[in-house]
Structure formats: C-alpha cells, structure tokens
Amino acid sequence: MVATTPVSPVTAAAVGDALATLRERSPLVQCLTNIVVAQWTANLLLATGAAPAMVDNPEESGVFAGVASGVLVNVGTPYGETAAAMEQAVAAAGRAGTPWVLDPVAVGPLLGWRTGIALRLLSVAAPAVVRGNASEVMALAGGAGGKGVDSLDTPEAALDAARALAGSHGTVVAVSGPVDHLTDGERLVTVANGHEWLTRVTGVGCALGALMAAFAGCVEDPLLAATAATATLTVAADEAAARTAGPGSFAVALLDELAALTPEALTERVRLG
Amino acid sequence: MVATTPVSPVTAAAVGDALATLRERSPLVQCLTNIVVAQWTANLLLATGAAPAMVDNPEESGVFAGVASGVLVNVGTPYGETAAAMEQAVAAAGRAGTPWVLDPVAVGPLLGWRTGIALRLLSVAAPAVVRGNASEVMALAGGAGGKGVDSLDTPEAALDAARALAGSHGTVVAVSGPVDHLTDGERLVTVANGHEWLTRVTGVGCALGALMAAFAGCVEDPLLAATAATATLTVAADEAAARTAGPGSFAVALLDELAALTPEALTERVRLG
Amino acid sequence: MVATTPVSPVTAAAVGDALATLRERSPLVQCLTNIVVAQWTANLLLATGAAPAMVDNPEESGVFAGVASGVLVNVGTPYGETAAAMEQAVAAAGRAGTPWVLDPVAVGPLLGWRTGIALRLLSVAAPAVVRGNASEVMALAGGAGGKGVDSLDTPEAALDAARALAGSHGTVVAVSGPVDHLTDGERLVTVANGHEWLTRVTGVGCALGALMAAFAGCVEDPLLAATAATATLTVAADEAAARTAGPGSFAVALLDELAALTPEALTERVRLG
Numbered sequence: 020m021v022a023t024t025p026v027s028p029v030t031a032a033a034v035g036d037a038l039a040t041l042r043e044r045s046p047l048v049q050c051l052t053n054i055v056v057a058q059w060t061a062n063l064l065l066a067t068g069a070a071p072a073m074v075d076n077p078e079e080s081g082v083f084a085g086v087a088s089g090v091l092v093n094v095g096t097p098y099g100e101t102a103a104a105m106e107q108a109v110a111a112a113g114r115a116g117t118p119w120v121l122d123p124v125a126v127g128p129l130l131g132w133r134t135g136i137a138l139r140l141l142s143v144a145a146p147a148v149v150r151g152n153a154s155e156v157m158a159l160a161g162g163a164g165g166k167g168v169d170s171l172d173t174p175e176a177a178l179d180a181a182r183a184l185a186g187s188h189g190t191v192v193a194v195s196g197p198v199d200h201l202t203d204g205e206r207l208v209t210v211a212n213g214h215e216w217l218t219r220v221t222g223v224g225c226a227l228g229a230l231m232a233a234f235a236g237c238v239e240d241p242l243l244a245a246t247a248a249t250a251t252l253t254v255a256a257d258e259a260a261a262r263t264a265g266p267g268s269f270a271v272a273l274l275d276e277l278a279a280l281t282p283e284a285l286t287e288r289v290r291l292g
Numbered sequence: 293m294v295a296t297t298p299v300s301p302v303t304a305a306a307v308g309d310a311l312a313t314l315r316e317r318s319p320l321v322q323c324l325t326n327i328v329v330a331q332w333t334a335n336l337l338l339a340t341g342a343a344p345a346m347v348d349n350p351e352e353s354g355v356f357a358g359v360a361s362g363v364l365v366n367v368g369t370p371y372g373e374t375a376a377a378m379e380q381a382v383a384a385a386g387r388a389g390t391p392w393v394l395d396p397v398a399v400g401p402l403l404g405w406r407t408g409i410a411l412r413l414l415s416v417a418a419p420a421v422v423r424g425n426a427s428e429v430m431a432l433a434g435g436a437g438g439k440g441v442d443s444l445d446t447p448e449a450a451l452d453a454a455r456a457l458a459g460s461h462g463t464v465v466a467v468s469g470p471v472d473h474l475t476d477g478e479r480l481v482t483v484a485n486g487h488e489w490l491t492r493v494t495g496v497g498c499a500l501g502a503l504m505a506a507f508a509g510c511v512e513d514p515l516l517a518a519t520a521a522t523a524t525l526t527v528a529a530d531e532a533a534a535r536t537a538g539p540g541s542f543a544v545a546l547l548d549e550l551a552a553l554t555p556e557a558l559t560e561r562v563r564l565g
Numbered sequence: 566m567v568a569t570t571p572v573s574p575v576t577a578a579a580v581g582d583a584l585a586t587l588r589e590r591s592p593l594v595q596c597l598t599n600i601v602v603a604q605w606t607a608n609l610l611l612a613t614g615a616a617p618a619m620v621d622n623p624e625e626s627g628v629f630a631g632v633a634s635g636v637l638v639n640v641g642t643p644y645g646e647t648a649a650a651m652e653q654a655v656a657a658a659g660r661a662g663t664p665w666v667l668d669p670v671a672v673g674p675l676l677g678w679r680t681g682i683a684l685r686l687l688s689v690a691a692p693a694v695v696r697g698n699a700s701e702v703m704a705l706a707g708g709a710g711g712k713g714v715d716s717l718d719t720p721e722a723a724l725d726a727a728r729a730l731a732g733s734h735g736t737v738v739a740v741s742g743p744v745d746h747l748t749d750g751e752r753l754v755t756v757a758n759g760h761e762w763l764t765r766v767t768g769v770g771c772a773l774g775a776l777m778a779a780f781a782g783c784v785e786d787p788l789l790a791a792t793a794a795t796a797t798l799t800v801a802a803d804e805a806a807a808r809t810a811g812p813g814s815f816a817v818a819l820l821d822e823l824a825a826l827t828p829e830a831l832t833e834r835v836r837l838g
Contacts, residue, residue: 053619054327054600054603055603055604055607055619056604057327057369058328058329058331058494058604059604061328061494061495062493062539062540062543065491065493065494065539066492066538066539066540071494072398073326073327073368073369074369074398074403075369076369076370076371076405078404078405079403079404079405079406082402082403082404083402083403086402095619096603096619096620096621097622098622098646098647100371100372101371125618125620129628129632130620130625130628130629131624131625131628132622132624132625133625218611219611219612219824220608220611221604221607221608221611221617222604222607264821264825265612265820265821265822265824265825266608266611266612266820266821267608267612267816267817267818267819267820267821267824268817268818268820268821270608270817270820271540271543271544271817272540272541273540274538274539274540274541274543275536275537275538275539275540275541276538278492278538278539279537279538327600330600330642331601331602331603331605331767331768334601334768335767335812335813335816338764338765338766338767338812339765339813344767345671346599346600346601346641346642347671348642349642349643349644349678351677351678352679355675355677356675356676359675373644373645374644543813544813544814544816544817545813545814546813547812547813547814547816548809548810548812548813548814549811551811551812551813552810552811
C-alpha cells in the first residue's frame, strides 16, 4: 500500500456502499474464462448489475481490456488461442490501469501448462486480486497444490501463502472456503456467509472472480472490492439456500437473490471478521 | 423482393401459422455460435420445437450446412478455427439454398477482427436475416457502433441503417430493443411484446437469432420467419415474467412457456405494428 | 469377459449399491466434452456426487487421465486442439488402466472428421463403455448412421450392431432410447425408466456418458457401471417430470432429484429387464 492511496476500512457499511456503486455504474467486465462456466458467469454478473463481455480471442482481447472496467482471467480450460488472448488482455490492462483478477483454476505441479500461464500472467502486470481455493493459492505461492479443481486444504492453512503472494505481487489474495479469507498482505478480512451447496454448483468460484473484477472496476480499494464480491455472493446464497431443496433450484434462486439483494440488506447480513 | 416470390402479409395469423409449421417440421438448425450461449440456444430451440446441431468446425460445417434446414452464425466469441468454419458454412448454405442468419455480436470499430469476419460472411452469400441490436446494425451498415454487447442506440435510431443494409444485401434486418423493428428494406414490422428481464439473461438475443434460422428453415418469407421468432420468444417472455420473481427463475420459466405456447395463443397475444 | 474377472449380476440391488459407492468415493471424472453441455455435465456430476474436471487441452489431458477415476470423451464439438487432447487422454487412460467412456455424438457418413476421430480413439485403447443413440452405434459398428444428433433408429434395431461393437472391442455398448439397451456382447440389460422431456433438454445423453465414467471409476463391472448411471439418471427424471410443467423446470428439478436420490429408492424404482 502506498501512503498516498486512501484506503477505507473494509466494514459492512463499506460493502453495502460498494454494491450501491456497482448498481449505479454497471461496470463492463471482460471475461476470459473457461467453457464450463461462461454462461453462468455472464448470468451472475447480469443478475447482480454488471455488464459482461466475453472477448477472449488474441485479435481483440487487448483492445477490449483498454476500455473494460475490469478484466477476469480464469485458466480453467486454456487453449493455445485463449492463452495468447489472456496475455494480450493482461498486458493491455496493465498499460491502461484496468484492474484485473486472476483465477488460477487447478494450478499446481500436476497441471504444469496452466501453472506456467498463470505465473507468466502474474509477471506481465500485477492483478488487483488473485482468487482461488487454498490448494491453488498455495501452489501459486510456490507450494504443492492439489490435483484438481477441489481444494484439499483449508483457507486457514493457506494464510501464510496468501500473505506472501499478496506481498510479493502487491495484490489482494482471496482464499475461498467455508469461511473466506482475504488479505492484501497486511489487512485480513474474513467472510463467514455461504452454504455447502455452493460447492455443488459448478463455477460459483469462477463467477465470484468475475464479480471481483466488476467491483474492482468501480471501487478503489481492491480488498474492499474482493470482500464486497464475496459478501454479495454468499449473502445471496444464504437467502437462496433457505428456500430451495437441491443444487438445481438453489442455482436458479441464487440469480434471483443476487438481483433482489439491496445494499442495506447486504450490510445487515454480511458476517465480516 | 422478386415479383415471382409470393409474399404473405406479416399478420398475427401468419405468425401463429408459422409456429404451427415449425412444430410440424422440427427444422434442423445448425448453430455456429459463441461459447457463452451454446447450451441456452440449444435448450431454447428444443423447447420451442426445433432440432439444434452445433457443428462448428471447418472440417464439417460446410457439409452440414448442405443438409440443415437453417444455419445460424453468431460472432460472439470467434476463434481462428470457428471463424473458418463460419465461412465454410455460409458458402455451403449459399450453394445449397439453405437460409442463414447472421448475428453480428459486438461488431463495430473497436472490435475490428469480428467486424471483418461479419462483413466477409455478408459477401460470401446473402443471409436470410441479420439480427442485432441498434449499435450492431448501425456498425454493420457503416456507422459507428457501440463498445460492447449492449446497445447504446434505440431501434428507431437504427431504422435508416437497417433499411439500407436490407436493401444492399437483399436481406431482412431485425433490430432488437424494447420494441423490436424488422424490415426487408420495404416492409416494416414492429413487435411490442417482451420484458426488461430479457436483458438480464445472457444470450436471449443470440438464441433469438437461432430461432430465426429455425423459422427461416420452414417458412418461405424471411420477414415472416424473423417476426415469428421474435413474437414467439417475446410472447413467451411476457408469460414467464408474469409468474417469476427474478432473472434466474424467469429464464427457466421462459423455456417452459416456449414449450407450452400454442399457435393460437401466439396469434392472440402478439402485438404487431 | 475374462474368466478371472468376477462379474456380479446386474440387479436392482447392485445398482443401488453402485450409487452408494459413488457417493462414498466421489470419483474424479475428467471430461473432454463439447461446448454445449460442459456446464450441464459438470452440474449433473456434482449433483449426483461425483467430482468433475474439464481438462481438455493436449498439454495436460494425458497427465490428468493418469490420476482421474474415469474419463469421458465426447466428440460433439471437436476442434483440432481438443481432438489432439482426446487422443492424449485415451492413450494415457489406456496406460494407467483408467476406464474411459466414448460418446460418439453424430458420427456417421455425413460427418467424416469426427467419425475418424472416434474410430481412431477406439483403436488407441478399448473404452469401458461406448454410449450413443441407435444411429450413432450403428454408424460406429459400420452401418449407415443418422444426419445429426437425433437418432432415426430405435435401440432395438441397433442391438446387433451394439453386440458386434461390444464383442469386437471388448467394451460395453449402451444404446439410449425410450427403453435403454446395454450389452457387453453377451449379457443384455434394459432400463425402462425415463421421460420424453429428456429429449427436450440438451446434453442429457452427453451427461449420461459422464455419469457412466463416474460409475466406471468406482465399480468394477462396466456393464453395472453403465446400467447404474442410466438407472440413476432416468429414475431421477421420473421424479422430476412428475412435479414440473415444462423442459426448463424439469432440467432444474432433475439436478435436485439426482442429489436427493437414495440408493434404496433407486433400487426400488429402477425397472430393469
């Protein structure tokens, strides 16, 4: 943190204000994401109040990153062409000052190609936020990592790795889990909302990364942006889980609850630590 | 319009008859579309009564366009291989007389690569229908265009561009908006059904393009086909919006309503102008 | 069948036990599938109790097939890069003894490229299961095949082809239809559950292939695995259809019912023949 950058405290009130700002500005979020979650990510952004645009080819991703409010890069199903597009987008985001979010899906020693892509992207321009599960964050920070998309580690176990990664890259690191942990290397925020069914719907974490890019595109402090995204998604999930009977209807209700969630209700219901 | 082609007037009765024809014939619709909306497009076609087939590689797209009832080409997330497949499909559709629909997602001066693809496709074979928002239609006709997937212009503002594009390419141009405007360069049809939530679900416009290809594959007049598709989708949306509470449940209900919509109800409820 | 491999009979009780085993082990299923159904496939696996991972690039697909419990290869929308990834995955699955499932979507004389891919994969390593509709199975066995993704033939008409294919490749062949037919070349099992709406939701067959890979990853007999997957999906579909009014809400309810289905209920409701 540079002393001249004003950093508001990450409070429940600030989180509610961030949602109000997102609704006013409807940030344009460029998503370079995987084939599994592209539709869900776009629908979740639309439901919340942001504007998605999936420009993920190398001919156009750079120029679009220059006009987008925020950029998400998710390495869930990389291919030669989309990996090249990611590098163009991150370089252009860096030049334009567009905040970008890295979701290092399944990085680790098993999947070396995507791990190399993620590490290269980190060296091209510093992301506003890195969002992953504990295994992914530990792998990116130089640890062992998991074998797939599910984490074998707890967010608490990944805290040292998260702080180190945040410090070395000047970024916020958000670690998903039963209690989400977010840090900029100095401050630590936890969010204790959410429901087990979030793990039974594909792409919730991926869509959370996109929502972080949306908030980063309209509030200044990346830690507040990442926290507001996490709070918005998990508070809506609490509401959705309370009135549904399985993962199918839960996913549908989650979109409805995201659209219905008010800044006031968010401030009231978020459980920050 | 060539004098020897019989052109039925685009009436509410003709629109209902078109839906009855689609249900009888179950047209096979080849979709070369984007990764965001492929599932949604297929489900929307199936719910309405058409048969989707997503054949979008350059080795097979041409031969399939020769047997399909209609072809949709949507440039939402083009890549090298799928762009080549689009050119093969359009060329084969032209040779076989298969009607094809162009959805020029986000074309304009910012995204030059896809704009070039769309313009090249227009020169390979005349589409039955071009479907887009006002910004896209204006950009394709030589105007300025928007910066993303959302239109900054109204359909009314794009009417001159739509008529010019229709006239110069011998095609129908359908401009989406609160009131949809459709023209073949001479006739103008408006459809005033629909709901704001249609803009909160990703890919509704994209799926509408596919539905236009389905109707164009079983009714002769492309303006009737495009109008019937627009009417079917927006009348079903009216029903779905009336009984749901947010964009998630609205999207689910829209599929149910499309399957349940009868030709009679369509004729009764469509608001043509 | 080699005499030293113990083969349990495919009974309703064995099918229920298989589901209990899947829930205990949560098999990791690598899916190399098409862009239309990737999200739906992942959600259906998660709802049932398996863990999906869509690793479908040629740099990583081989190494992942070595650690996955089962691998699905679906040729619905092949591209150069994903076709190469399929070959790597199947070769590695063969070396590691990981069971893999082939879904030959739309193979036949019309679509020669994917037919060549499917035949080549069959020669690289024997799949545990081949799953398709009647037209696809007949085409793969050397017959005529259909023109798209929908079968023009009945499962009964494809039985000789299914037996021949099973015998020549040492695999189980599952033929979808109103009554599903499954054979290992000697034994024949039929499953008479399911609902017409399954044909109005895209990717149900594709997701069934993934579910077969999940079961094959945790039960020994591939015919039992394929039958348990078919039974689980179609019994849940019976429940979902009984309480919904259209294909949209049916698809959502199907995920809920898959999550709620108990091994006991499965055993009780499956209609094996």
